[in-house]
Amino acid sequence: MNINATTKIYGIFGHPVGHSLSPLMHNSAFEKLNLDCVYVAFDIDPEVLGSATSAIRTFGIRGVNVTIPHKEKIISFLDGISPEATLTGAINTIVNDNGKLTGYNTDVGGFLRAIKDDLEVNPKGLRVFLLGAGGAARAVLTALSMKGAKEIYIINRTLEKAVSLASAFKKHFPQIPIFPYSLDDSQAVGKSIKSSDLLVNATSSGMEGINSINLKLELLPKKSKIYDLVYKPRETGLVKNGKTLGLRASGGLSMLLYQGAESFELWTGENAPIHVMRQAIE
Numbered sequence: 001m002n003i004n005a006t007t008k009i010y011g012i013f014g015h016p017v018g019h020s021l022s023p024l025m026h027n028s029a030f031e032k033l034n035l036d037c038v039y040v041a042f043d044i045d046p047e048v049l050g051s052a053t054s055a056i057r058t059f060g061i062r063g064v065n066v067t068i069p070h071k072e073k074i075i076s077f078l079d080g081i082s083p084e085a086t087l088t089g090a091i092n093t094i095v096n097d098n099g100k101l102t103g104y105n106t107d108v109g110g111f112l113r114a115i116k117d118d119l120e121v122n123p124k125g126l127r128v129f130l131l132g133a134g135g136a137a138r139a140v141l142t143a144l145s146m147k148g149a150k151e152i153y154i155i156n157r158t159l160e161k162a163v164s165l166a167s168a169f170k171k172h173f174p175q176i177p178i179f180p181y182s183l184d185d186s187q188a189v190g191k192s193i194k195s196s197d198l199l200v201n202a203t204s205s206g207m208e209g210i211n212s213i214n215l216k217l218e219l220l221p222k223k224s225k226i227y228d229l230v231y232k233p234r235e236t237g238l239v240k241n242g243k244t245l246g247l248r249a250s251g252g253l254s255m256l257l258y259q260g261a262e263s264f265e266l267w268t269g270e271n272a273p274i275h276v277m278r279q280a281i282e
């Protein structure tokens, strides 16, 4: 990589951000396509988020990824956001077009591309068991609703969060039945598992250091598929258990890859070199 006076700057805003795989993924892609660009990580304290966002314009930074804890709060400092970001209520990508900052949520498209690629799943007409009601679940719910899922069960440890997520989406998608349940409601959880074509984990459970949630996967119909957004470890307990039952199951590394690829394409207008980006994060 040859950094010089014309090099375009991209980066990620987070706090903390030292663990992020995005610099590795994007710099490998820039290098592969011989683009005069560099991607760096910015650890931004929440108290200075507004001035940091203004500095994107000041320093002519061309594009920024946004991660925890800024994905929602940063919206008020932007000039506009895309329709899927509006539904999600969070952004993870900013494009700087001559000082005009627009926010996008590439987790939505990243999830859709990941389930298509890994599991050959198109959510249209499917009944989906969605575990979680945080930021990632919102992005998945946006993707499922926009693509015309038939029925969605939102299961969460904190019932109130599932209820408020379901009611927010019912306003936008009145044609899709969305049912919120508590994880403790074993009857509703069992019934929902039995009816689901696709089971998605959008909670942090199963991450290194956090126990997996015990679900009766054997109740899933034989052709159901499982997607776990967690990618550390690469193969979570949920994915392992699903495979043991003979179900197709995949972990979240592909979503990480494809949300990055979509950001890259928004910034550069080039097709993302998926193979190189995948190698970098693997």
Ligand SMILES: NC(=O)c1ccc[n+]([C@@H]2O[C@H](COP(=O)([O-])OP(=O)(O)OC[C@H]3O[C@@H](n4cnc5c(N)ncnc54)[C@H](OP(=O)(O)O)[C@@H]3O)[C@@H](O)[C@H]2O)c1
Residues within 6 Å of the ligand: 107, 131, 132, 133, 134, 135, 136, 137, 156, 157, 158, 161, 202, 203, 204, 205, 207, 210, 211, 213, 229, 230, 231, 252, 253, 255, 256, 257, 259
């Ligand atoms: N593959 C990807 O590209 C990708 C993209 C985004 C996120 N993710 C992953 O998705 C996960 C969730 O991220 P997020 O941004 O949505 O976080 P978040 O907004 O903090 O939400 C966390 C969710 O997990 C639930 N949860 C946490 N610990 C739990 C436990 N021990 N048992 C049961 N439920 C638990 C929470 O339930 P309560 O509401 O009850 O607290 C909530 O629904 C993380 O592991 C993240 O790394 C992956």
